[in-house]
Amino acid sequence: MRVTQGTFSFLPDLTDDQIKKQIQYCMDHGWAVNLEFTDDPHPRNTYWEMWGLPMFDTKDPAAVMLELAECRKVYGGRMYIRLSAFDSSHGWESVKLSFIVDRPANEPGFMLERQERAGRKIAYTTRSYAVNKPQGERY
Amino acid sequence: MDMTNTQVTGKDRYKAGVMEYKKMGYWQPDYVPKDTDIIALFRVTPQDGVDPIEASAAVAGESSTATWTVVWTDRLTACEKYRAKCYRVDAVPNAPGQHFAYIAYDLDLFEPGSIANLTASIIGNVFGFKAVKALRLEDMRIPVAYLKTFQGPATGVVIERERLDKFGRPLLGATTKPKLGLSGRNYGRVVYEALKGGLDFTKDDENINSQPFMHWRDRFLYCMEAVNRAQASTGEVKGHYLNVTAGTMEEMYERAEFAKELGSVIIMIDLVIGYTAIQSMAKWARKNDTILHLHRAGNSTYSRQKNHGMNFRVICKWMRMAGVDHIHAGTVVGKLEGDPLMIRGFYDTLLDEHTKVNLQHGLFFEQEWASLNKVMPVASGGIHAGQMHQLLHHLGEDVVLQFGGGTIGHPMGIQAGATANRVALEAMILARNEGRDYLAEGPQILIEAARHCTPLKQALDLWGDITFDYASTDTPDFIPTATAAE
Numbered sequence: 001m002r003v004t005q006g007t008f009s010f011l012p013d014l015t016d017d018q019i020k021k022q023i024q025y026c027m028d029h030g031w032a033v034n035l036e037f038t039d040d041p042h043p044r045n046t047y048w049e050m051w052g053l054p055m056f057d058t059k060d061p062a063a064v065m066l067e068l069a070e071c072r073k074v075y076g077g078r079m080y081i082r083l084s085a086f087d088s089s090h091g092w093e094s095v096k097l098s099f100i101v102d103r104p105a106n107e108p109g110f111m112l113e114r115q116e117r118a119g120r121k122i123a124y125t126t127r128s129y130a131v132n133k134p135q136g137e138r139y
Numbered sequence: 140m141d142m143t144n145t146q147v148t149g150k151d152r153y154k155a156g157v158m159e160y161k162k163m164g165y166w167q168p169d170y171v172p173k174d175t176d177i178i179a180l181f182r183v184t185p186q187d188g189v190d191p192i193e194a195s196a197a198v199a200g201e202s203s204t205a206t207w208t209v210v211w212t213d214r215l216t217a218c219e220k221y222r223a224k225c226y227r228v229d230a231v232p233n234a235p236g237q238h239f240a241y242i243a244y245d246l247d248l249f250e251p252g253s254i255a256n257l258t259a260s261i262i263g264n265v266f267g268f269k270a271v272k273a274l275r276l277e278d279m280r281i282p283v284a285y286l287k288t289f290q291g292p293a294t295g296v297v298i299e300r301e302r303l304d305k306f307g308r309p310l311l312g313a314t315t316k317p318k319l320g321l322s323g324r325n326y327g328r329v330v331y332e333a334l335k336g337g338l339d340f341t342k343d344d345e346n347i348n349s350q351p352f353m354h355w356r357d358r359f360l361y362c363m364e365a366v367n368r369a370q371a372s373t374g375e376v377k378g379h380y381l382n383v384t385a386g387t388m389e390e391m392y393e394r395a396e397f398a399k400e401l402g403s404v405i406i407m408i409d410l411v412i413g414y415t416a417i418q419s420m421a422k423w424a425r426k427n428d429t430i431l432h433l434h435r436a437g438n439s440t441y442s443r444q445k446n447h448g449m450n451f452r453v454i455c456k457w458m459r460m461a462g463v464d465h466i467h468a469g470t471v472v473g474k475l476e477g478d479p480l481m482i483r484g485f486y487d488t489l490l491d492e493h494t495k496v497n498l499q500h501g502l503f504f505e506q507e508w509a510s511l512n513k514v515m516p517v518a519s520g521g522i523h524a525g526q527m528h529q530l531l532h533h534l535g536e537d538v539v540l541q542f543g544g545g546t547i548g549h550p551m552g553i554q555a556g557a558t559a560n561r562v563a564l565e566a567m568i569l570a571r572n573e574g575r576d577y578l579a580e581g582p583q584i585l586i587e588a589a590r591h592c593t594p595l596k597q598a599l600d601l602w603g604d605i606t607f608d609y610a611s612t613d614t615p616d617f618i619p620t621a622t623a624a625e
Contacts, residue, residue, distance in 0.1 A: 003374035007307045008569060010337055010561045012591055018569070025572040043304065043376045084306070091492045091510070094297050097307035097572075112371035120360055124367040124402065128374075 001109035003041045006082055006099035016065060019083065019101055023061035026085035031096050032056040033064050034086060035071055037079040039138040040131050042110075054086055068101060077105050078139040104130075104139035140191055140228065142168050157208050160196035164219065165205060170226040172243040178280040179261055180503045181240045182231060184273040184446055192228055194271050195240035199223040201265040203248060220245050232616055237446065239277070239503075251288035254414040254461050262449060276449035279456055280504035287509055289460040293424035293431050295512025296490065296537055299464060302404065302430070303376045305339060308568045309536050311560055312340035312380075314519065314543040319346065323353045327361030329553060333546055334369030334377045336557025340539065341365075342519075343382035345409050345436035355385075355394055363401040380407035380432040380465075388416060395423055405430040410454075411437045414461060421462025432517070433463035443612055450613070452481075452501055455488040459514050468516040471533040472526050478611035479533055489514040490537055498617035515539055523602040524563040524595060528581025531567050540564070550601060555594035562592040 036048035081102035108129040130138040185194035203223035227241040250256035349355035383394035424431035441448035469477035484500035519541035549556030566588035589596035
């Protein structure tokens with residue numbers, strides 16, 4: 001399966017050139033670009049690990065690409081890495097764009113557990129197959 | 140028009156008998172509205188031979204303190220304060236016989252936090268008043284002091300995006316079709332296919348409640364099975380707008396509680412349940428961390444014709460105050476009524492923090508929204524993947540694009556239809572962010588994206604040329620070259 005979180009997951013994986021153009025778009029709007037990674041891609045896992053602080057003062061997309069290259073050296077192919085852009089202006093103060101820039105070579109996906117309850121009700125639990133292994137050994 | 144102040148004062152004002160409204164104090168051309176006044180703009184079409192000023196003063200009178208004759212009991216009140224004051228009347232450009240009347244209402248005329256009370260005054264009796272041939276409420280300025288008495292959207296655009304973990308693109312939805320007749324089991328099939336294929340939301344239609352072919356509990360159970368299956372197979376948060384509209388509040392609460400118990404992120408109501416019921420459901424939604432979708436069922440009965448009823452932008456304002464998170468607000472290019480400039484005005488009303496006067500967009504007043512949450516507009520009705528560049532251009536990225544037929548009618552099935560829409564959308568966002576002229580190059584961008592997505596190619600082949608090109612009835616009164624006051 002393919003985890004389709006993020007803005008561009010239905011397109012072929014973006015090339016570095018395409019990623020750079022998106023970073024430029026974010027910087028043109030004054031948003032802080034941030035890199036995060038995880039090996040727990042549960043749809044409600046909000047807090048991925050941060051690759052350093054959000055790059056509030058970085059004005060050059062190439063600098064972000066360097067950070068991404070460093071991050072990929074450590075986690076590429078065995079973690080999900082996402083790039084997000086944060087808009088601190090009043091009334092938003094949240095993420096404006098977020099997309100996956102690297103993902104594990106093999107994505108086993110999620111199991112849906114059903115706990116049957118009274119009145120045909122079912123309590124659902126989504127569990128990533130990968131998280132059965134300890135953190136760091138999942139992909 | 141004689142614009143002079145005609146107010147009668149002192150003892151003469153209260154002499155028993157009938158007196159023109161413009162003499163009773165409802166026409167005050169010198170009045171400067173206070174920051175705390177609620178202001179309404181009406182399009183007044185007086186009966187033949189009726190003075191526009193008198194007709195406008197009558198609207199002010201009948202929507203505030205007046206009755207048809209002088210009453211001495213006015214003198215037991217601070218009646219100067221409680222009288223609504225028509226302070227300005229303009230002829231409508233290019234519309235003989237129609238006038239824009241600006242009317243100011245003191246804040247103390249209204250109960251805090253009650254759309255029902257606000258509307259009982261502003262649109263209560265006055266629309267049936269004999270002296271006017273037709274009457275339309277065009278816009279309102281709601282003072283911050285009054286806005287602050289309302290909860291506003293239970294969730295709002297930003298928190299909704301955070302909860303769904305979806306940023307930087309319009310959300311995608313589809314209404315289950317056929318809208319009536321599917322059993323719960325078959326209905327859930329449509330939901331599953333559409334969500335798995337790439338949509339974020341699916342939706343009950345406005346008239347799906349609890350009918351013989353599918354009772355509500357059955358629908359809720361099957362839909363949540365579909366939502367959870369789709370979540371597990373994509374790793375994304377998904378939702379189905381479970382319509383909790385019912386005959387009584389008690390039944391609506393029961394359905395909403397069941398939706399919550401099943402883990403639904405969103406519920407839905409119809410505009411026809413009424414303003415008080417909507418406010419109650421907004422409180423429920425805030426309390427229970429649920430997004431509240433509003434389908435504007437019934438609005439065109441009073442919002443479409445230009446001379447009578449009320450403009451939809453006023454409904455947008457009231458619904459933002461009442462506290463819904465989603466509202467259908469037009470597509471521009473789809474099958475339902477919608478002039479591009481007017482729809483821009485609706486969207487701005489729902490999304491802005493501060494709206495400026497923009498007569499071309501039908502926005503007559505500056506409106507400060509006082510940090511009330513933003514409402515996500517929903518575009519639904521006759522739209523398809525081939526229009527993606529136009530949709531993004533007209534509607535922006537904070538919108539739910541709902542492709543019902545454009546998903547379910549795909550020749551290769553519902554999943555393929557959903558995938559086509561999602562790929563078209565992501566390709567267009569990518570192109571826009573790269574700085575391409577996506578509106579002009581839209582068809583080319585879609586063809587490029589279709590090279591790696593057969594479902595998109597099939598959708599473009601089937602629907603690429605479908606357009607709904609009819610003249611709108613609700614159009615701007617001010618064309619770009621007009622030099623209107625204010």
